Amino acid sequence: MMARTCLLVLLAAASLQAQVTFDRILGADREPQNWLSYSGTLFNQRFSPLTQITAANAKNLQLQWVWQSRSLEKFEATALVVDGVLYTVQAPNDVVALDAVTGRVFWTYSHQPAPDARTCCGRVNRGLAILGDTLYMGTIDAHLLAIDAKSGSLMWDTMVASSAQRYSITHSPLVVKDKVIVGTAGGDMGIRGIVAAFDAKTGKEVWRFHTIPGPGEPGNDSWSGNSWMTGGAGVWNAGAYDPETNLTFWGTGNPAPDWDGRNRLGDNLYSDSVVALDADTGKLKWHYQFTPHDELDYDSTQVPVLADITFRGQPRKVMMWANRNGVMYVLDRKTGEFLLGKPYVKVNWMDGFDHKGRPKRVPGKVPTPEGTLIQPHVHGATNWAPPSFSPKTGWFYVAHWENTGTIVTEGLSPRPVGVNTRQTTMGQVNLQQFYNNDEEAYGVVRAYDPNTLEPKWEYRMSDITWGGVLTTASDVLFSGGKEGYFFALDARTGELLWKASVGGQVNAGPMSYSVGGRQYVTIAAGSSLFAYALPQGQQ
Amino acid sequence: MRSASAFFVLVAAGLLAAGGALSAQHATAFDIEDGGRAFRNTCANCHGPDGDQVAGIDLGRGQFRRALTDQELVGIIRNGIPNTPMPANNVSEAQAVKIVAYLRSLAESRRSVAATGDAARGKSIFDGKGACAACHRVNGTGSRLGPDLSRIGQVRRTIELEQSVLDPSAEVLPGNRFYRVTLKDGTTVTGRLLNHDTFTVQLLDSKEQLRSFVKADLKDYGFAPTPMPSYKGKLDAQEAADVVSYLVSLKGRATP
Numbered sequence: 001m002m003a004r005t006c007l008l009v010l011l012a013a014a015s016l017q018a019q020v021t022f023d024r025i026l027g028a029d030r031e032p033q034n035w036l037s038y039s040g041t042l043f044n045q046r047f048s049p050l051t052q053i054t055a056a057n058a059k060n061l062q063l064q065w066v067w068q069s070r071s072l073e074k075f076e077a078t079a080l081v082v083d084g085v086l087y088t089v090q091a092p093n094d095v096v097a098l099d100a101v102t103g104r105v106f107w108t109y110s111h112q113p114a115p116d117a118r119t120c121c122g123r124v125n126r127g128l129a130i131l132g133d134t135l136y137m138g139t140i141d142a143h144l145l146a147i148d149a150k151s152g153s154l155m156w157d158t159m160v161a162s163s164a165q166r167y168s169i170t171h172s173p174l175v176v177k178d179k180v181i182v183g184t185a186g187g188d189m190g191i192r193g194i195v196a197a198f199d200a201k202t203g204k205e206v207w208r209f210h211t212i213p214g215p216g217e218p219g220n221d222s223w224s225g226n227s228w229m230t231g232g233a234g235v236w237n238a239g240a241y242d243p244e245t246n247l248t249f250w251g252t253g254n255p256a257p258d259w260d261g262r263n264r265l266g267d268n269l270y271s272d273s274v275v276a277l278d279a280d281t282g283k284l285k286w287h288y289q290f291t292p293h294d295e296l297d298y299d300s301t302q303v304p305v306l307a308d309i310t311f312r313g314q315p316r317k318v319m320m321w322a323n324r325n326g327v328m329y330v331l332d333r334k335t336g337e338f339l340l341g342k343p344y345v346k347v348n349w350m351d352g353f354d355h356k357g358r359p360k361r362v363p364g365k366v367p368t369p370e371g372t373l374i375q376p377h378v379h380g381a382t383n384w385a386p387p388s389f390s391p392k393t394g395w396f397y398v399a400h401w402e403n404t405g406t407i408v409t410e411g412l413s414p415r416p417v418g419v420n421t422r423q424t425t426m427g428q429v430n431l432q433q434f435y436n437n438d439e440e441a442y443g444v445v446r447a448y449d450p451n452t453l454e455p456k457w458e459y460r461m462s463d464i465t466w467g468g469v470l471t472t473a474s475d476v477l478f479s480g481g482k483e484g485y486f487f488a489l490d491a492r493t494g495e496l497l498w499k500a501s502v503g504g505q506v507n508a509g510p511m512s513y514s515v516g517g518r519q520y521v522t523i524a525a526g527s528s529l530f531a532y533a534l535p536q537g538q539q
Numbered sequence: 540m541r542s543a544s545a546f547f548v549l550v551a552a553g554l555l556a557a558g559g560a561l562s563a564q565h566a567t568a569f570d571i572e573d574g575g576r577a578f579r580n581t582c583a584n585c586h587g588p589d590g591d592q593v594a595g596i597d598l599g600r601g602q603f604r605r606a607l608t609d610q611e612l613v614g615i616i617r618n619g620i621p622n623t624p625m626p627a628n629n630v631s632e633a634q635a636v637k638i639v640a641y642l643r644s645l646a647e648s649r650r651s652v653a654a655t656g657d658a659a660r661g662k663s664i665f666d667g668k669g670a671c672a673a674c675h676r677v678n679g680t681g682s683r684l685g686p687d688l689s690r691i692g693q694v695r696r697t698i699e700l701e702q703s704v705l706d707p708s709a710e711v712l713p714g715n716r717f718y719r720v721t722l723k724d725g726t727t728v729t730g731r732l733l734n735h736d737t738f739t740v741q742l743l744d745s746k747e748q749l750r751s752f753v754k755a756d757l758k759d760y761g762f763a764p765t766p767m768p769s770y771k772g773k774l775d776a777q778e779a780a781d782v783v784s785y786l787v788s789l790k791g792r793a794t795p
Contacts, residue, residue, distance in 0.1 A: 085749050099741060099751035106733050106741050106749045150747050151676070151683045156792065 020082055020130045022177050026243060032473075033514040035081045038127045038172040039386050040511065042241040043306040046388040048512035051474040052519035053534060058476055058488040058497040060534055064520065065103030067529045069096075074507040075524035077127040078172070078386070078468070080135075081513035086522075087130070087149065088529060092123035093139045095147050101515050103531060107152035117141035117163045119170060120188040126238070126384075126508075127172035129180060131200050138169025138182045144198055146180075156203035160184060160196055167191050174239040176248055176279040179206055183235020187253035187271075187299070190230035195239075195250050195275070197282060207282030211235060211252045211270050219269035227264035232256030233271035237384045240304040242317070245334055247276045247285055249306075249319065253299040259367045260295065267292040272300045274321065276336060286336030291325045292358065295366045296349060297378050298325035303386045306333055309394060309450055320450055322387055322398040324380030325349070327359070328453045342453040344446070345381040345402050349374060376401065379464075386468035386509040388477070393491055395447040395456055397469045399479050402442055445469060445479050445489065457494035468509025470521070478521055480506030486523045486530065502530055566640035574641030577634050582616075585624070589696055590642065599696060601646035612639045645696070655777070661785025664778055669770065671782075678792050683747050684731060685767065686715050690791035700786045704779055707767035717766060718742055720752050721759040728752075729763055 020036060028036045032049035039046040053061065069075060073091035080087045086100040093111040098104065117123070117140045129136040134155055135147045141163035146155035160182060161167035166189035174181045179197040187193060193211030198204065211233035213219040223231055234253040241248045255264055255271035272291040275284055291298045305320045311330065319333040326347035330340040338357025343350075350359035365374060382400035389396050443465030447456040465481035471491050472478075480486040486506060487499040504526020512521045522531045566574075579588065582598070590598025605615065613635040619627035630638070665671045672681035675688045691700065702709055718732040720740060728750060730742030740760060741751045754760060770779060 084751075097749060099739070099749075102739050102751055102753070104734060104736065104739050104741055104751060106743075106751070148679075148683070148687075150743060150749060151687055153676075153687045153689065155679055 019132050022131060022175065025131070025175060033081075034083065035079065035511045035513050037080070037129060037175070038078055038238040039303060039305075039509070042174070042176075042243075043389075044238065044240045044303045044386070045305060045307065045391070046386050046468065046470050046509060046511070047390050047392075048470060048472045050472055050512050050514055050519045052514070053472065053476055053488075053512075053521065054474045055476055055490045055495075055497055057534060057538065060538055061488065061498050061500070061521075061532045062535050063500065064101075064531045064533050066531075067096075067098055067103045067105075069527045069529070071527055073123050073527075074505070075527050075529065076122075076124045076170075076507050077524060078509045078511050079522060079529065080128055080130055081511075082130060082149070084515045085149075086513075087128055087135055088524075089125040089127060089137060091125055092117075093125060093137060093145075095128065095135060095137055095145075095152065097149070097152060098529075100513060100520065100531075103529070109147050109152040109154065111137070111139055111143075111145060113139055114141040114163045117168060118166055118189065119168050119185065124170055126170060129173040129175045131175045131178075131180070134200065136173045136175070136180045136200075138171065138173055140168045140170065142167040142169050142184055142186075144169065144173065144180065144182055144203065146200070146203060158198055158203040158205070160198075161191075161194055165191065167194070169236075171235070171237045174241060174248065175200065176241050179279070181239060181248060181279075183211075183239070183250055185234040185236035185253070187232030187234030187236075187256055188258060190232065190256050191234060192229060192231060193233035193235055193252055193271075195235055195277060195282070197279075207280075209275070209277055209282040209284065211250075211273075211275065213269065222266040222269040224265035225263065227268075230256060231264060231268060231271065232258075233268075233273075234299075235301065236299075237301040238303050238386070240306050240319075241279060242306055242333055244317070245276075245285075246279050247333070248279045249304040249333070250275050250277065251300045251302055251304060251321075253301050254294055254297045258295075258297040261293055261366075265293075268294065272298055272325070274300060274304060274319070274331070274336075276333070288329075288331055288336045288338065288357070290321070290323050290327070290329065290359075294325075296325070296374055298323065298380060299383075300324065301384055302382065303384075305387055305389050305396065307389050307391065307450070311339065311451060318450065320387075320389060320396045322382050322396070322400065322448075324376075324383055326376040326381040328396075328398075328448065330450050330453070340450075340453055344398070344448070344453065344455075345400065346375040347381075383466065385466055385507075388469040388471045389450075390471040390475070390491055392471075392473055392475060393447070394450070395491075396450050397445065397447050397471055397477060397491070399443065399445045399465045399467050399469050399481070401464045402444065443481050445477070445494070447491070447494065459489050459494045459496065465506070467506040467523075470510040470512060472512060478510040478512075478523070480510070480523055480525060482506070484525060486510070486525060486532075500530070500532065502526065502528075504528070566637070566644070570637045571641050571644045574634075574637030574639070574644075577630065577638050578641050581628055581630060582638065590645070598642050599645045601642070609636070609639050609643075612642070645698075656780030656782070656784030658781070658784040658788040660778075661781035661783070661788075664774065664782050665785055668778075669774070669782060674766065677789060683743060684745060686712075688786060688789055690789060692787040692789040693791060695786075697783060697787055701779070701783050703767070704774070704782055704786075705769060705771045707765055707769055711765050715765070717763040719759075719761065719763040720757050722752075723756065723758050725758070729766075732762070 028041045069090040071091045077089040086098045095109040097106040133149045142161040166186040167184045181197045183195045196208040197206045212231045239250045255268040272294045273289040275287045290300045319331045321329040326345045328344040349365040387398040443461040445459045461481045463482045467480040470478040475491040477489040477491040488497040502525035506525045508524035510523045520533045616635040619625045674685035716732045719729045721727045730744035734741040
């Protein structure tokens with residue numbers, strides 16, 4: 001009996017050693033062998049302090065393993081790695097634990113989404129969060145699940161919103177202290193967006209913030225009539241957290257109907273915005289709206305990237321944002337103050353800012369029955385793919401598109417917004433294909449100086465890209481694109497160092513970790529996850 | 540509505556007892572085994588291997604919607620139920636009688652232990668004298684080394700749980716097998732086998748760490764006996780019944 005008790009105590013102690021505490025997540029840059037949140041740290045810099053792979057030896061990178069998911073959906077997840085175990089998601093909602101050295105499976109947890117689960121753009125998932133020994137996943141039927149990281153057992157399952165009303169969750173949750181925070185997608189289907197926090201132990205809801213204010217709340221009058229009830233403003237990409245201000249930051253999606261604003265007159269707050277919420281209460285502290293009264297589907301659901309930089313000669317705590325609307329921003333993350341904004345691709349819907357940072361709209365650059373040339377096109381300059389900031393170079397790295405397109409509305413009246421139907425509420429619109437030739441549509445990776453938002457260099461691809469960007473402390477940049485290549489660039493010059501053909505579109509961000517002193521870098525492409533490292537003996 | 544349901548269950552249980560006694564008079568062990576085979580071939584596709592896959596019907600626990608007597612059950616098995624998904628089946632009356640005998644025996648075996656055990660006492664034994672949490676986890680508490688028992692009452696039958704307590708080596712499910720590897724330096728690692736292939740093996744080791752080994756790096760590897768001890772002789776019949784009752788009561792955590 002005594003021996004059993006001792007055994008139990010020992011087991012508990014061993015288990016505690018492996019716990020991923022919130023302090024570990026906050027200080028994730030102090031354990032570069034691991035990757036503890038979607039973009040590595042809560043600042044979302046997607047920067048690895050590992051230095052084994054360098055600009056000089058990257059040409060020797062070799063494939064170590066491939067894990068093929070049993071899913072034909074796009075593989076958009078970035079994996080987590082905790083002490084040699086890699087956790088990822090097989091779309092839509094199976095959690096998989098792999099050996100990070102061999103890619104072999106420890107366990108799989110399968111979630112069967114409700115039959116009425118609908119997503120606008122694929123039954124996808126972008127990743128997990130971890131706290132303690134528990135993984136957290138949002139599901140396309142708008143549940144939040146807690147799964148034991150050791151055994152793959154379900155701990156709790158909380159419904160965040162109703163999938164019958166077209167809510168879904170596709171992004172990685174954000175752990176802040178003892179809470180797990182998620183947002184809900186469905187902005188193209190007439191939802192009313194939500195960011196909500198749940199007790200990490202029990203799954204009980206702690207707070208809920210509606211991205212569209214209700215009657216009596218400030219901002220509700222930015223929606224005409226009852227349009228606020230189904231106005232979209234979904235949340236479908238990772239949030240960020242700043243411990244100094246205890247603020248958590250979330251980008252919000254388009255107002256609905258997407259391309260027809262005639263029944264939702266006003267700015268449509270807080271669609272196409274970044275909202276700064278108190279992490280303990282969910283109270284709104286500040287917001288900045290990138291595209292007031294959007295009729296061009298310019299979701300602002302990019303990953304907020306936080307950094308402490310020298311800005312115009314002064315230390316400044318900023319947030320960098322490469323927006324789908326073609327404009328890049330630097331905001332003060334403590335106050336939301338607009339510091340700098342500049343188009344980074346061809347932009348014709350706005351022409352500068354007023355003194356508060358509100359964009360000046362160009363008249364006529366909205367959908368019309370005759371058709372309107374809009375730059376950038378519906379997919380935007382960039383979409384959801386995660387960018388990177390290197391504290392080493394001080395530059396902001398973004399993979400994005402250069403393109404144009406025509407947006408046309410048909411008919412005189414917008415369709416009624418429908419909820420609980422399979423019909424989307426994008427409005428009657430006919431989107432002409434963007435011109436897919438070298439002159440008008442191509443992908444790039446560019447390095448930007450946040451002080452000027454001018455590019456320092458460019459790496460140009462033949463085709464557009466949905467790939468994210470990773471930088472490392474040894475000034476190596478990893479990215480990929482729609483053409484099915486995964487490549488390494490010199491983060492200081494943009495020079496191509498190495499490439500691998502991965503045989504399928506890259507629809508995810510790269511990440512890096514190490515096990516046993518060996519650095520790995522992974523990328524999801526097609527339906528598989530690829531891991532690369534230098535050959536044994538060359539590290 | 541609730542009181543009506545309760546009444547129905549009581550009546551069903553009473554008649555089931557009578558039916559069980561009747562079938563016990565006539566059914567041999569061979570008949571029951573034969574009936575089990577016929578059940579799996581004919582009925583399990585829709586009703587599931589434990590007879591509880593159709594909502595509101597648990598054949599393994601004697602919960603039926605309509606038929607209460609053996610003869611009624613035989614009739615339903617052979618003729619189906621009009622206007623419902625329950626079809627007529629091409630089985631002889633003798634075969635149908637054996638299927639009924641199998642179902643009655645299943646319900647009897649579940650009730651024999653569950654009826655005499657006390658789940659609350661069983662939990663005390665599980666947490667105390669049995670030291671079950673040293674290897675098993677229930678709703679987030681206890682070790683992960685052995686199978687997680689949080690919803691074991693939903694996935695295993697009473698008779699199987701009783702066997703697992705008293706004679707655990709008799710049947711070990713593939714997901715619960717143990718494996719031992721010996722490293723080249725002589726260190727051994729034992730754990731629950733999660734996955735293995737020609738070149739590698741993955742375990743959850745006794746320290747609850749996920750471990751992966753390349754077989755070429757090992758001196759030796761292979762299956763190990765289950766560390767689950769038999770509680771025969773360590774728990775008396777009542778205590779064993781209490782523990783099984785507790786296990787049967789574990790249906791998973793309610794969602795928040």
